[in-house]
Amino acid sequence: MRWMAGRLVLLLALVVQCWGTVAAAAEPAYLFGVVPQFERRQLFAVWQPVLDEVAKRAGIGFEMTTALSVREFEQDLSNGRFDFVFTNPFHILQERRRSGYIPLVRGAAPLKGVLVVPADSPVSSPQELKGKVLAVPTPNALGASIMMQADLDRLFGVRVKLRDVNTHASVFLHVANRLVDAGGSVQKVLGEQKPEIRDRVRVIYTTRGMPSHPVAAHPRVPQEVRERVRRAFLDLATTPEGAAMLDKLPMNPISAAAMADYAVMEEWGLDKYWDVEGKLK
Incomplete structure (x- = not known):
């Protein structure tokens, strides 16, 4: 009987382990696009550790990606390719009626x-x-x-x-x-x-200061997941190690973000200087 009981306990442990593996595999890996501000190797070096930690805290998976050029990145953004994205806030304003990305967090310091x-x-x-x-x-x-x-x-x-x-x-x-x-x-x-x-x-x-680059989510990402990611970024900044990682982005100090933060820029008449066709003026 003891032998049978031992086998049963082992079998139950294996079932629980397999179920956990299947559940983890079932969690989708969200595509996280990062605007190519820096050289590709540097971009991955500073962003990948942050995304790994945020994904762990949020209980999801991220697949980081970028583009060879900002123009290519802008096209991917317009097409709604990314589930999450870190990009120029004016991109978010320009795409709000098409892709509708929702700002989650941003650097608290103004961009100048x-x-x-x-x-x-x-x-x-x-x-x-x-x-x-x-x-x-x-x-x-x-x-x-x-x-x-x-x-x-x-x-x-x-x-x-x-x-x-x-x-x-x-x-x-x-x-x-x-x-x-x-x-x-x-x-x-x-x-x-x-x-x-x-x-x-x-x-x-x-120049005058303006709200910094946001991390934003596509509307197709469930609201509950969006909030977990927002909270994970904010919580990360509360630890010395996390703050040091965010410093390199740079996005420290960090704050929650909303579309209303960027609405003021609509009054600045910047559309005139937006290079829609990708041709230098």
């Missing part, structure tokens, strides 16, 4: 664009850049390009020639090496540059 010139450049004011070449990470980068173009145009009466150099890091390299007259980026990324690059550029203008 910076206009930089070579450190030894004689240029000291945006007015001096009329007709000059401005490097941007992508034409539709919010702080680095859209907001920067709007301010140059409206506040200083300046139109520039954009040069798409694909990444923020490349903007600073182009400016530091005097390959362009000036560059547009954002404060956060400037602070992350190595001293040998950062010391070779000089900020001559900073």
Whole structure:
């Protein structure tokens, strides 16, 4: 009888283990798209640990993906390819009537664009850049390009020639090496540059602040799952290890987000500077 009882206990344990495996496998892996702000290897290095931890806390699975270019990423976003996404907040505004992505969390610190010139450049004011070449990470980068173009145009009466150099890091390299007259980026990324690059550029203008990039969910994701992911991100920031991971995104401090946070930008008339066709102005 003891032998039979032992076999029964072992059998029940195996059933429970198999059931847990099947249940875990049944949980869908959600596709998480990240806008290609950085070089692909760096992007995965900073985002994958965060997504692994958030997925574990939320009890779901994530499959991280990006795109070779921001233009390709924008097309995937418009097509609703991603279940969750981290992207430019103006993308979310532009797509709200089509894909309808719902903001969940964002960096609490405002996003500010910076206009930089070579450190030894004689240029000291945006007015001096009329007709000059401005490097941007992508034409539709919010702080680095859209907001920067709007301010140059409206506040200083300046139109520039954009040069798409694909990444923020490349903007600073182009400016530091005097390959362009000036560059547009954002404060956060400037602070992350190595001293040998950062010391070779000089900020001559900073835009007004705007709400930072959100993590957003497609409406097809169940509300209960969306809330678990929101809570997992917020909880992650309460631990020293989690805060350190979010620092690298950068999205620390972090706060809950809603579409209302970004509504103010609709009043800024930025659509004029949105590069719909992917062609530089």
